[in-house]
Amino acid sequence: MDSNSLLLNQLRIDRHDDQRVSGRRWRPRLLTLAAIAVLAIGAVVWSVFGNQVETPRRVADERAANAIPRTPKRTMPASAGVAVLETSGYVVARRQATVSSKATGRVAEVLIEEGQSVERDQIIARLDSSNTSAALAEAQARLALAKADQDAAGTAADDAYRLYHRSELQHAAGLISGQAFDNDKAAYNAIRTNIAIKERAVAVARAQLVLAERNHEDMIIRAPFAGIVTVKAAQPGEIVSPLSASSGFARTGIGTIVDMDSMEVEVDVSESFIACVHPGQAAIVRLNAYPDSDIAAEIVAVIPAADRSKASVRVRVGLRQKDPRILPDMGVKVTFLSD
Numbered sequence: 001m002d003s004n005s006l007l008l009n010q011l012r013i014d015r016h017d018d019q020r021v022s023g024r025r026w027r028p029r030l031l032t033l034a035a036i037a038v039l040a041i042g043a044v045v046w047s048v049f050g051n052q053v054e055t056p057r058r059v060a061d062e063r064a065a066n067a068i069p070r071t072p073k074r075t076m077p078a079s080a081g082v083a084v085l086e087t088s089g090y091v092v093a094r095r096q097a098t099v100s101s102k103a104t105g106r107v108a109e110v111l112i113e114e115g116q117s118v119e120r121d122q123i124i125a126r127l128d129s130s131n132t133s134a135a136l137a138e139a140q141a142r143l144a145l146a147k148a149d150q151d152a153a154g155t156a157a158d159d160a161y162r163l164y165h166r167s168e169l170q171h172a173a174g175l176i177s178g179q180a181f182d183n184d185k186a187a188y189n190a191i192r193t194n195i196a197i198k199e200r201a202v203a204v205a206r207a208q209l210v211l212a213e214r215n216h217e218d219m220i221i222r223a224p225f226a227g228i229v230t231v232k233a234a235q236p237g238e239i240v241s242p243l244s245a246s247s248g249f250a251r252t253g254i255g256t257i258v259d260m261d262s263m264e265v266e267v268d269v270s271e272s273f274i275a276c277v278h279p280g281q282a283a284i285v286r287l288n289a290y291p292d293s294d295i296a297a298e299i300v301a302v303i304p305a306a307d308r309s310k311a312s313v314r315v316r317v318g319l320r321q322k323d324p325r326i327l328p329d330m331g332v333k334v335t336f337l338s339d
Contacts, residue, residue: 082338083335083336083337083338084276084337085269085276085277085335086333086335086336087267087268087269087270087333087336088267088331088333088334089265089266089267089268089317089331089332089334090265090266090329091263091265091287091328091329091330091332092263092265092266092328092329093258093259093263093328094259094262094263094264095225095258095259095262096227096230096258096259096262096328097225097256097257098231098233098252098253098255098256099124099221099223099224099253099255099257100221100240100241100242100253100254101127101218101219101221101240101241101242101254102218103127103215103218103219103242104239104240104241104242104243105127105240106127106128106237106239107125107126107128107234107236107237107239107240107251107254108126108127108129108236109126109236110124110125110232110235110236110255111123111124111125111126112124112229112232112254113232114229115228115229115230116228116229117226117229118226118227118228118229118257119223120223120225120226121222121223122223123220123221123222124221124222124223124254124255125220125221125234125254125255126219126220127218127219127220127221127240128219129216129219129220132212132216132218132219133216135212135215135216136212136213136215136216139205139209139211139213140209140212142205142209143202143205143209145205146198146201146204146205147202147205150198150201150202152198153195153197153198156191156194157188157191157192157195160184160187160188160191160192161188163184163187163188164184164185164187167180167181167184168184168185221254223257224257225259227257227258228260229256230256230258231255231256232254232255233252233255233256234251234254234255238250238251239251240252240254258328263322263326263328264316264317264319265285265297265316265319265332265334266315266317267315267317267334268307268310268313268314269312269313269315270312271306271313274302274313276336277299277302277336278299278302279299279300279301280299281298281336281339282298282337282339283297283298283299283317283334283335283337284296284297284334284337285317285319285332285333285334285335286332286333286335287325287330287332288330288331288332288333289325289330289331290325293323293325295319295320295326296321297318297320297334298317298318298320299315299317299318299336300316300317300318301315302314302315302316
């Protein structure tokens, strides 16, 4: 074969090689198109069947959200009027006291705890009574001494009277001089005066004994009325004083007692709406802690004084029924009813 034939053979195109190359080039493209088609079909299926699944769920959720709650409804009493005004306030106790002692002393014993019920005149604490006990014993001794002096003066008066009576008889018979009779009479009168002085001394000693007994009794602290202990302010060993001490180391009270039967509600009514309320008007009280419970109430008094800073008037609302859930300083909503 000559050189020209070889050159022509080299320039000839092999169609089988072109087909193989083109097949290799189209394979990745076909795979990519197939993957895109699968994703598109999946998206279409999800959009169709997914909405059908989610739609009942959304409908059920909307129905549950719009469903009427099963909590009991608040119902007004049959005789209640129409609500004319609603405001908020707080529960207050008309009768509460921070119990303290009459005198300054060291606490020896505290007999109360928070939440404890106490009766009137119940002992809630004792102070150190060593000094008052000694003063009481001294007063008792002074009274005994005064009584002894009174008895001695009475005996001397009896003797002086007998001498005076005999001298009086002898002087009448002329057996003794007038001077001797006058001396016996003066002695008898002096003893009688001494008896009056001893009686006054006995009265003074008895009064001192009463004072010592009261001072000793003041070391025992009692509840002024029946109620619940809300604060225990002192502990054994501390100093209690009825006056606030400047040093700050003395307690001013043993504890705070609240009469739970004296609960009522205080609200501030705006001046613009004060004409809508009056004493004796019916109202409904709802505790913020128990909003589903209605408590019958009525206005006790409208305080005849306005608060300039708040432009409001304070109104006292009495509770017609007692409820153990009502506690001091609880927040409430008050609805005033028309007549």
